[in-house]
Amino acid sequence: MIRTLLAEDQGMMRGALALLLGLEDDIEVVAQVGNGDEIVPTALEARPDIALLDIELPGRSGLDAAADLRQRLPECRVLILTTFGRPGYLRRAMEAGASGFLVKDGPVEDLAAAIRRALAGERVIDPALAAAALSAGPNPLTQRERDVLSAAVDGATVADIAAKVHLSPATVRNYLSAAIGKTQTRNRMEAVRAARQNGWL
Amino acid sequence: MIRTLLAEDQGMMRGALALLLGLEDDIEVVAQVGNGDEIVPTALEARPDIALLDIELPGRSGLDAAADLRQRLPECRVLILTTFGRPGYLRRAMEAGASGFLVKDGPVEDLAAAIRRALAGERVIDPALAAAALSAGPNPLTQRERDVLSAAVDGATVADIAAKVHLSPATVRNYLSAAIGKTQTRNRMEAVRAARQNGWL
DNA sequence: CCCGCCCCGGGACAAATGTCACCGCCTTCC
DNA sequence: GGAAGGCGGTGACATTTGTCCCGGGGCGGG
Numbered sequence: 001m002i003r004t005l006l007a008e009d010q011g012m013m014r015g016a017l018a019l020l021l022g023l024e025d026d027i028e029v030v031a032q033v034g035n036g037d038e039i040v041p042t043a044l045e046a047r048p049d050i051a052l053l054d055i056e057l058p059g060r061s062g063l064d065a066a067a068d069l070r071q072r073l074p075e076c077r078v079l080i081l082t083t084f085g086r087p088g089y090l091r092r093a094m095e096a097g098a099s100g101f102l103v104k105d106g107p108v109e110d111l112a113a114a115i116r117r118a119l120a121g122e123r124v125i126d127p128a129l130a131a132a133a134l135s136a137g138p139n140p141l142t143q144r145e146r147d148v149l150s151a152a153v154d155g156a157t158v159a160d161i162a163a164k165v166h167l168s169p170a171t172v173r174n175y176l177s178a179a180i181g182k183t184q185t186r187n188r189m190e191a192v193r194a195a196r197q198n199g200w201l
Numbered sequence: 202m203i204r205t206l207l208a209e210d211q212g213m214m215r216g217a218l219a220l221l222l223g224l225e226d227d228i229e230v231v232a233q234v235g236n237g238d239e240i241v242p243t244a245l246e247a248r249p250d251i252a253l254l255d256i257e258l259p260g261r262s263g264l265d266a267a268a269d270l271r272q273r274l275p276e277c278r279v280l281i282l283t284t285f286g287r288p289g290y291l292r293r294a295m296e297a298g299a300s301g302f303l304v305k306d307g308p309v310e311d312l313a314a315a316i317r318r319a320l321a322g323e324r325v326i327d328p329a330l331a332a333a334a335l336s337a338g339p340n341p342l343t344q345r346e347r348d349v350l351s352a353a354v355d356g357a358t359v360a361d362i363a364a365k366v367h368l369s370p371a372t373v374r375n376y377l378s379a380a381i382g383k384t385q386t387r388n389r390m391e392a393v394r395a396a397r398q399n400g401w402l
Numbered sequence: 403c404c405c406g407c408c409c410c411g412g413g414a415c416a417a418a419t420g421t422c423a424c425c426g427c428c429t430t431c432c
Numbered sequence: 433g434g435a436a437g438g439c440g441g442t443g444a445c446a447t448t449t450g451t452c453c454c455g456g457g458g459c460g461g462g
Contacts, residue, residue, distance in 0.1 A: 010284065015309030016217035021225075083211065108216030142438060155390025160417075171440055177420055187420075187448090189356025189390055343408065359449075372410050378450055388418085388450075409458075419448065428439080 031153025036060025287399025
């Protein structure tokens with residue numbers, strides 16, 4: 001039996017997937033969590049063979065948790081399951097030591113198949129997505145640029161951002177300008193959009 | 202047997218739900234679509250007893266399709282199934298003649314139960330959500346304000362918006378200002394955010 | 403008929419935003 | 433030891449954005 005941990009925030013999706021996987025003869029869902037920072041503790045207790053992680057979770061990103069999990073429980077494989085096939089996400093997933101990367105489009109049958117292949121030691125990645133990740137290149141943004149850009153979502157003013165990141169307003173504007181330049185966009189919102197699109201957050 | 206149509210864009214979610222509902226003794230999934238404008242044609246052919254519609258679909262909004270479907274196939278009940286429990290969505294769903302409104306959080310067991318209750322003539326609505334929808338009040342934005350605000354997503358400049366909506370830049374700025382005022386926000390991005398939050402798009 | 407409200411536009415003005423040049427400090431790498 | 437680059441900051445500048453006030457036209461209800 002393949003012992004599986006399932007991390008997914010949408011209750012209906014989580015329940016449906018769990019039920020679905022439970023129908024497979026060789027797969028058993030031993031734990032379910034809906035929150036990012038429950039992943040590692042729960043895994044340490046349930047000791048699954050494989051963890052199926054969503055990326056965008058409340059509490060903690062599935063990518064962060066993946067890296068942590070690979071350290072603390074190396075025998076447990078990690079499969080990332082996400083809505084968005086963003087190049088930067090795939091890149092980070094691989095760097096975190098994930099065995100595969102699935103998008104939530106695509107048929108359900110892929111899921112069980114991916115689990116078995118990952119456990120057999122294979123890497124499970126959509127070829128088209130892999131190509132996109134390679135052609136997009138690495139994240140050009142520095143740490144601070146990411147911070148500032150992240151704080152700029154949903155229309156915060158420069159003053160808001162400065163307060164949130166503990167920087168001078170003037171500095172914030174410089175970072176924003178740099179980020180806008182690197183993303184080849186025209187204003188902060190386009191920059192945020194482009195950065196998210198690429199999975200550089 | 203309850204004949205069900207399933208409209209949902211995420212392949213994995215769609216497949217999982219279909220499989221899940223298929224396990225119920227009295228429910229049968231007679232059609233699945235992943236695109237908004239396939240809903241009505243497919244329903245006219247498959248003649249389901251109930252249609253389970255996501256709102257945010259490619260091609261056409263599930264809410265639009267719901268209204269249309271109620272006209273063209275009155276014996277078919279409509280159940281809205283969405284990620285976001287936005288007050289305006291609920292309001293529009295009810296105006297479109299939906300029999301119920303489910304959010305994708307919450308347990309899977311709710312789904313089959315909701316289908317049966319909807320077919321029995323009940324209205325299926327989360328009480329907390331209903332309260333929020335009533336307290337939020339109706340959409341205060343005019344048609345043009347909605348147009349302009351919609352065109353302002355992802356950081357378009359005034360000139361971009363003006364071109365997209367075929368208006369003078371000056372007029373666009375006036376509408377944006379009005380929308381910002383009505384949403385009690387400080388800039389266009391916050392206004393967009395607030396409007397989307399409430400399901401006023 | 404008038405009132406209110408929506409539509410469309412213009413002008414003027416203050417504030418916010420984006421850009422550029424320049425400063426110093428620090429770390430890393432050749 | 434220098435070059436390169438990230439970090440934090442300042443000042444100046446042009447552009448954009450948000451606001452307010454002003455027109456005119458249309459349409460519905462009292």
